[in-house]
Amino acid sequence: MDLRLGSFHGQRELRPTFRLIRKRDGEWFDYFYEQFTSVWNAADPYQKVWTSSSEI
Numbered sequence: 110m111d112l113r114l115g116s117f118h119g120q121r122e123l124r125p126t127f128r129l130i131r132k133r134d135g136e137w138f139d140y141f142y143e144q145f146t147s148v149w150n151a152a153d154p155y156q157k158v159w160t161s162s163s164e165i
Contacts, residue, residue, distance in 0.1 A: 112141060
């Protein structure tokens with residue numbers, strides 16, 4: 110799993126980026142996997158809002 114940490118108004122290319130491998134980094138891999146799936150499962154499905162200027 111490749112991770113890039115977010116920052117506030119920071120340059121994208123300077124944000125810390127690292128790779129976790131389940132076999133090597135078990136606890137950290139599980140932690141970030143659980144964080145991702147928790148956010149994913151809590152999200153609302155995307156609903157396209159059509160306006161008069163939207164393309165069909």
